[in-house]
Amino acid sequence: MYKAMLMAALTLPMLGCESAHxxxxxxxxxxxxxxxxxxxxxxxxxxxxxxxxxxxxxQPLLNAEKENIGSNSGYCVRTLPGQFSECQWTLTMADGTITVAGREAETGTSLIPVVGGTGAYLGVTGMLATTPNGDRTFTQVLTLMKPNR
Known part of the structure; x- marks a missing residue:
């Protein structure tokens, strides 16, 4: 019986830690x-x-309904002509910013890490999948994670 109580006492605080993170x-x-x-x-x-x-x-940043929600601003440095650039840009919206940085391919979908954010996006991490659409627009799908505090 004491063994069961000891195990419960050791397990309960660990469960609390997991949910806090x-x-x-x-x-x-x-x-x-x-x-x-x-x-x-x-x-x-x-x-x-x-x-x-x-x-x-x-450039303008649009939502899924193609309404302007902010700006998409940054730069790319060509690393391998015709194939890859190293890029950094910031998506600026009314409730904060999300900054991404990484290697972007000239064609196909590129996965760019989220390096941080401000405002509503403070502490955010994740990935941006960016795909050129062939009409000088880029579909960007951000998968974001924010630790609960």
């Missing part, structure tokens, strides 16, 4: 619209697509 998760679907706003290539070094070239942007 549970995470809230959700998905946010956005569309980055490069058809308007700033989208400036910066050709450095050899003319044409070459390592070190940059692309600087500040």
């Amino acid at each position: 549970a995470e809230e998760s959700w998905t946010l679907n956005t569309l980055a619209d490069a058809r308007s706003g700033i989208a400036s290539p910066v050709d450095l070094g050899a003319p044409g697509d070459s390592p070190g070239d940059m692309f600087v942007f500040d």
Whole structure:
């Protein structure tokens, strides 16, 4: 009997710790619209697509209904011409920002880590899946996690 009471006493506090560290998760679907706003290539070094070239942007950020909800601003540095760039950008919305950074492919879907946020997104982690749509828009699906405090 004492053994059962000891096990219960040791197990209950551990259960409380686990629930205190549970995470809230959700998905946010956005569309980055490069058809308007700033989208400036910066050709450095050899003319044409070459390592070190940059692309600087500040474009509208739209929700799933294609309503403007903020801006999608950042830059990419070309690492492998015609294939990959290293990018960092911030999605700015009325209730805060989400910053992502990582390797983006020229074609197909790229998975970019979320590195942080502000406002309602303070402490957020997760992943952004970005896919070019062929019309200078990018479908962005954010899978976000925020520790419950």
